Amino acid sequence: MGKTRLPAVEDWFTIDDEPRLIGTRCTQSGTYFFPPEHTMSRAPGFADSTLERVELSRTGTVWSYTNAGYKPPDPYIPVSDPFEPFVIAAVHLEAEQMVILGQCVAGVTVDDISVGTPMELVLETLYEDDDNEFVVWKWKPIATATPATGSENN
Amino acid sequence: MxxxxxxxxxxxxxxxxxxxxxxxxxxxxxxxxxxxxxxxxxxxxxxxxxxxxxxxxxxxxxxxxxxxxxxxxxxxxxxxxxxxxxxxxxxxxxxxxxxxxxxxxxxxxxxxxxxxxFLAPAKGERGNDPDWLRFRLLGATNPTYFGLYARRRMDLFGDTEEDFAQIKIKNARNGLNNPNARFRKEYTAEEVAASPMVADPLRLLHICATSxxxxxxxxxxxxxxxxxxxxxxxRISGVSTVTPTFPNVVIDMPNFSTDSAAGLPVAPRSFKEAIGDAAYAQAGIGPDDIDVAEVYDLSSALELDWYEDLGFCAPGDAHKLLRDGHTHMDGRLPVNPSGGLACFGEAVPAQAIAQVCELTWQVRGEATGRQVEGAKTGISANQGLFGHGSSVIVTRP
Missing domain, CATH: 3.40.47.10 (Thiolase/Chalcone synthase)
Structure with a gap:
């Protein structure tokens, strides 16, 4: 107890009860960027546009998903021994018209989601050291949604 | 041309x-x-x-x-x-x-x-490098991305794990007699299905090794x-080294996100479709002219993506080509007669050159034990992370 809660990466998401990813928006073209782009708008032809900080939609739908059956190599930091598989989802945000990757929260398996499943953004501990817990954004199936169908493994 | x-x-x-x-x-x-x-x-x-x-x-x-x-x-x-x-x-x-x-x-x-x-990023604390960050923040390996593409094929097009296994089985059989192949062993669907899950729905035998x-x-x-x-x-009649067009709306290694399509229209042809398009345009030919193809089967499911991206069939129909045997050695357009990455594993800087070696042997009629009869025109395709297209058309009239 008493560990300090820190983001695993600076200024990519807000830390609160309803966390949101932080992006930037090219004000002239209307294009969003995540991770936030600060140098220049990458929308071709809009180099002189202003990039404004925006908080992205915190819900979306699954574009696709997979899992990690083997422990990823360094710099991934293992959180359990033996390794426990985790799910990774690519989630489509309607307003921003983009797909963003994230791990799914602990306990979600590939049988719990399918393409189109509504998801929301939450924060969960990615790894800890003696003094701090480092949190990251994760995707969580929205509880009130119709249970996922299909997409059985076999 | x-x-x-x-x-x-x-x-x-x-x-x-x-x-x-x-x-x-x-x-x-x-x-x-x-x-x-x-x-x-x-x-x-x-x-x-x-x-x-x-x-x-x-x-x-x-x-x-x-x-x-x-x-x-x-x-x-x-x-x-x-x-x-x-x-x-x-x-x-x-x-x-x-x-x-x-x-x-x-x-x-x-x-x-x-x-x-797994191929891993360069060492050190490199918080500005998306290739480093994707491992640290997501635990996303290369097979993670292959798994996303494969699962989407299953949910959208009705591809099955059996289809993916049949790619491995086909390529393993093609490479049996290739003296340059690393893995020369036949597999059954049962063996593929029994191999450990790496990135659902892809198992170890669906994913290429590093060599x-x-x-x-x-x-x-x-x-x-x-x-x-x-x-x-x-002869080399076409070379494609194209990059994506903004906004690229298909997630690519090693990115955390796609581009946003909220502001600008999406190009009519996807990045992977554009890779083949550029090579065809230089050669002045189209998909119907191709006799043999060497495509990047980093995962068995990715081979199916290439059938569509190279115009061998309409989007979503790749599994039909496979199930009908069109891309087998005795089909009308054999794919990966060398055995592909399924038999080679990937030696990154050598692999795209090896594809051209194989197409050269094929159009010369020198691909002993894996020769596509009468092959005159071949195409290679692959994609490197960070937006690198790669395709070569090899011909010999």
């Missing part, structure tokens, strides 16, 4: 897990290619090396490394890196030299020695080739 260049020599060092210096593999491939071309090293006027990122400084300057290893002759060199597409970047550098009239004969070489297991290997090609102007006894050489 673009003027062709002749492929006068090809050579490979067998793929494997030999654990030796990558330079050895490259030199062996070069010597085979020189012998095949019936020329001496001193006849080469330009060397383009495809870089490896896992073998220290000599790997970053592959062109010079191989120029030195073969014996300095004072010629210009270049070194190219485009991840899995590095080999084609080197081929393109050599082709440009020849087409610009700056040289007659150019050598292209790539070789690698790879570590075991050691080396490949080289010697290119020449058509005029020089004909004047030196190569009366009807295989």
């Amino acid at each position: 673009v003027e062709p260049v002749a492929i006068i020599g090809v050579g490979m060092h067998p793929w494997g897990k030999w654990g030796r210096n990558f330079v050895e593999y490259g030199v062996a491939a070069i010597r085979d290619a020189l012998a095949d071309a019936r020329i001496e090293h001193t006849d080469v006027q330009f060397i383009a090396g495809a870089d490896t990122m896992r073998n220290g400084y000599p790997g970053y300057v592959a062109g010079a490394t191989f120029a030195q290893a073969m014996g300095w002759t004072g010629i210009p060199v270049t070194s190219a890196y485009g991840a899995c597409a590095s080999g084609v970047m080197a081929i393109e550098a050599a082709r440009q030299r020849i087409l610009a009239g700056l040289c007659d004969v150019a050598l292209v070489v790539g070789a690698d020695t790879t570590p075991k297991g 050691d290997g080396g490949a080289a090609v010697i290119l020449a102007s058509m005029e020089w080739a004909k004047a030196h006894g190569h009366t009807n050489p295989a």
Whole structure:
């Protein structure tokens, strides 16, 4: 107890009860960027546009998903021994018209989601050291949604 | 259309897990290619090396490394890196030299020695490098992305795990008699299904290994080739090294997100479709003209993506081509007669060059034990992370 809660990466998401990813928006073209782009708008032809900080939609739908059956190599930091598989989802945000990757929260398996499943953004501990817990954004199936169908493994 | 260049020599060092210096593999491939071309090293006027990122400084300057290893002759060199597409970047550098009239004969070489297991990012704390961050923040390996593509095929198009297994089985059978292949063993659907899950729905036997290997090609102007006894050489008729068009709405390695399509319209052709389009346009041909294809089966499911992206069928129909046997050795468009990455594993800087070696043997009718009958026109395709397209069209009338 008493560990300090820190983001695993600076200024990519807000830390609160309803966390949101932080992006930037090219004000002239209307294009969003995540991770936030600060140098220049990458929308071709809009180099002189202003990039404004925006908080992205915190819900979306699954574009696709997979899992990690083997422990990823360094710099991934293992959180359990033996390794426990985790799910990774690519989630489509309607307003921003983009797909963003994230791990799914602990306990979600590939049988719990399918393409189109509504998801929301939450924060969960990615790894800890003696003094701090480092949190990251994760995707969580929205509880009130119709249970996922299909997409059985076999 | 673009003027062709002749492929006068090809050579490979067998793929494997030999654990030796990558330079050895490259030199062996070069010597085979020189012998095949019936020329001496001193006849080469330009060397383009495809870089490896896992073998220290000599790997970053592959062109010079191989120029030195073969014996300095004072010629210009270049070194190219485009991840899995590095080999084609080197081929393109050599082709440009020849087409610009700056040289007659150019050598292209790539070789690698790879570590075991997942390809991992460069070491150190590198918080501005998306390739480092994706491992740290997401635990997203290369197979993660392959798994996302495969699962989406299943949910959208009705592909099955059995389809993915049949790709592995087909390619394993194709490569049985290929002396350069690392894995020469037949598999059953049961064996594939029993292999451990790596990135759902992809199992270990759906995903290519990392390998050691080396490949080289010697290119020449058509005029020089004909004047030196190569009366009807295989030729490179198209080379594609295209990048994506903004907004790219398909998630690509090693990114955290796609581009946003909220502001600007999405191009009518996807990045992977554009890769083949550019090669076809240069060669002045289309998908119907292709007799044989070597495509990047980093995962078995990715081979199906290429059928659609290269225009062999409509989006979503790839599994029909497979199930109907069209892409088997006795079908109308055999894919990966070499055995593909399923039999080779990936030696990153050598792989795109190896694809061109195989297509050259195919159009010459020299692919013993895996020859596509009457093959005149072949296409290769692959994609390197960070937005590198790679495709080559090889023809021999």
